[in-house]
Amino acid sequence: MVRLRLDLSYDGTDFRGWATQPTLRTVQGEIESALALILRLPTVPQLTVAGRTDAGVHARGQVAHVDLDDVDPPILERRLRRLLPADIALRGLTLAPEGFDARFAALERQYVYRICDGPTGPDPLTRAYVVSHGRRLDTDLMNAAAQHLLGEHDFASYCKRREGATTIRTLRELATVREGDMLATTVRADAFCHSMVRALMGALVAVGEGRFPPEWAGSVLAGLTRDARVRVMPAHGLVLEEVVYPDADGLAARALEARRRRDE
C-alpha cells in the first residue's frame, strides 16, 4: 500500500462540488471513477482532500491523497491525465512523504475571491470565476472590517454549523486589493468551516457598500450565531489557490496534532 499525493486544478462550474454524491457530477467522483477504471479495482478508491470545495467553487492548488496497492506513479499520472475531463487538470501525482495526509497535515489553506464592481461587468473571458457586483465597493472599508476578523476566533456566525464540529479557526489574512474594476480578496486560515469564506466575503461586501461600519463585522463575529444580514456570496467567485504543508520532518507530528485538535 502506498500513499499518493495528487495536485489538482479544476473549473468548478460544471461540478456539484468536490465530494462524491450518487448520480451527481463531482470532482472527487470523476477522479475516483477514473482511478478505478485504470487500475481495474473492484471498488472505487477513497480520496482524502485538503479543501472540500462547494458546488461551483474552483481550485488551482487543490491537494488530495489516496492509498493504493502496487502502482507506478509516473505511469498512473499519464494514464489518469489522459482520462480526466478538460475541466480537471492533474498537475502532479507523486509518492507522498512519510506522514503526509492531504487533510490533517495541511498547515494553511489560501483562497482568492474575485469581484468586478465596474458598470460593464467582468471581462467575458473571466466571467466563470469573477462575480459581477452592481454597486461600487470601498476597499479601505473592506480592509478595515477585516481587522475585526483576523486571529483565532469561534467563527460560528460565519459558518454553516455541522453537528459536533468545532468552528474555531485562525484567520491569518483577509486582504482586498483593487486593480481597476477588479477586486481580489486573499483569505488565509489554518482551515475553514463550511461556506466560511463566502460568508466572510458577504460581510466585507456589506461594509464595502457602506451599509455597515467596519466594526459591524466584529460584532457579528461576537454574536456567535448566523446573521441574516451577512449574505453568503456566490460560489463562482471563489478559487482555492494553495494548500501549505510542513516539510517532511514536520509532517508526521503535524498530522497527529491536527487530528487531536479538530474533530470535524
Next chain:
Amino acid sequence: MVRLRLDLSYDGTDFRGWATQPTLRTVQGEIESALALILRLPTVPQLTVAGRTDAGVHARGQVAHVDLDDVDPPILERRLRRLLPADIALRGLTLAPEGFDARFAALERQYVYRICDGPTGPDPLTRAYVVSHGRRLDTDLMNAAAQHLLGEHDFASYCKRREGATTIRTLRELATVREGDMLATTVRADAFCHSMVRALMGALVAVGEGRFPPEWAGSVLAGLTRDARVRVMPAHGLVLEEVVYPDADGLAARALEARRRRDE
C-alpha cells in the same frame, strides 16, 4: 443620423465569429438584433467592425460603429447592456468623433495568442482562451523567426486569399514572452488578412519546436503562396486586445487614406 462607437469584449467560444450569418449565432448578429429590438427598427442596423474575428476567436478591445437616427447614447448603452448575453460585454457606447470609422480609421490592431506547453495543460479556468501544446517551445527561436516577418510585406503565404484584395500589411510586433508554462505572443499590425495571425503563429510554433530554422519563416513569406507546413493554429488561443485610432484631428484624414490604400 449619428455615428456611435461601441467598445466590446466577448468570449468567442459560442459564436460562429463576428460577422452576421443567417441562422448562426454571431457577435454582430446578437448586437444588431438587440439594437433593432430596443429601437423598434423595421430593419436591422449594420455594424462596421475593426477586426472581423473568426469563429472561436475572442476580443477584449473590439471596436465597432453604427449609424442611427435619434438616439440618446447613455440610455441606449444601459438598455443594450441589459439585453446582451453574458458572453458579450459592452464596455462603452459613445458618440463617435467626426470622421470616425471603426474599420478604416484604425491605425493598428493588437492581438495576443496564448499557448500552454507544460505537460499538465493549461489551468482549467483559462482553457477557453489558452491553447494546450504537447511539445515544449523555444521562445528564443520563435522570436528569431519573428525577425524575418516584421515590416511591410505581401503576406499572401500567411493569408486565406480573397478575390481582389491585397495581402500587403505592415507587421509591427510579433513578440513571444514565456511565464512558466504559459507563452503569450503579442502581434501588432496596421491590419491583418483572414487567418493571418493564426498562420503566423503556426510558423512560430514550427520553429519553436525545432522543426525548421528561424529563416524558414522568411522563406515561406518570400514564396507568396500558402505552405502546407504552416499550420493555422486553433482559434481559441487568439484574443483581439486593442484597436488604436488617431486623435480627433487625424481621424478624417486617416479614414480617407485607408480607404484609398486598401481595397479589402
